[in-house]
Amino acid sequence: MAPRAGRVLITEEALRARVAELGRAIARDYAAQGPILVGVLQGAFVFMADLIRAIPIDLTTDFIGVSSYAGGTTSSGEVRLVSDLSMSIEGRQVLIVEDIVDTGFTLAYLKRNLEARHPARVRVCVLVDKVESRQVALELDYVGFTLPNVYVVGYGLDHDGLFRNLPYIAELDGG
Numbered sequence: 657m658a659p660r661a662g663r664v665l666i667t668e669e670a671l672r673a674r675v676a677e678l679g680r681a682i683a684r685d686y687a688a689q690g691p692i693l694v695g696v697l698q699g700a701f702v703f704m705a706d707l708i709r710a711i712p713i714d715l716t717t718d719f720i721g722v723s724s725y726a727g728g729t730t731s732s733g734e735v736r737l738v739s740d741l742s743m744s745i746e747g748r749q750v751l752i753v754e755d756i757v758d759t760g761f762t763l764a765y766l767k768r769n770l771e772a773r774h775p776a777r778v779r780v781c782v783l784v785d786k787v788e789s790r791q792v793a794l795e796l797d798y799v800g801f802t803l804p805n806v807y808v809v810g811y812g813l814d815h816d817g818l819f820r821n822l823p824y825i826a827e828l829d830g831g
């Protein structure tokens with residue numbers, strides 16, 4: 657059976673409400689100095705697009721591309737930078753925007769990589785935290801939802817490049 661989107665775990669309405677809350681919290685925390693939001697490609701682009709419109713302060717955006725799963729549904733622990741930022745982040749307030757944290761390898765790598773460029777501070781905003789799967793210690797500053805260790809798709813999250821366009825987050829059946 658070809659993998660397909662199964663049970664809906666996070667509805668469109670729940671996503672909209674939570675993204676609005678995250679936006680308000682981020683706007684409050686960064687009122688003094690507008691951040692650079694760094695979206696992690698490809699998965700975070702849908703979340704990032706909604707999130708920035710929920711943050712009513714001056715901000716800039718950039719994207720970074722990493723690859724970790726190489727087409728499967730389990731992490732290899734090996735993270736590769738596939739496309740870099742377009743600007744310097746030296747002295748800036750950086751907020752990494754990520755779709756989902758599983759083992760934590762990707763975000764741990766990204767935090768290390770960005771911190772080496774001498775920003776003022778790097779914080780992290782993730783839409784979904786699969787907290788049970790964590791293999792490295794990681795501090796998350798903003799978390800949208802916590803889910804158990806299931807593979808999910810939709811709202812930017814894919815399986816083999818598919819399902820990113822679903823407006824909700826669902827469990828993957830038969831993956």
Ligand code: IMP
Nearest residue numbers: 699731757758759760761762807808813
């Ligand atoms: P980590 O390095 O194991 O934390 O994996 C993080 C990356 O794996 C995320 O940026 C996603 O691209 C991908 N990923 C992890 N879990 C899922 C999932 O349930 N659905 C879709 N992608 C996932």
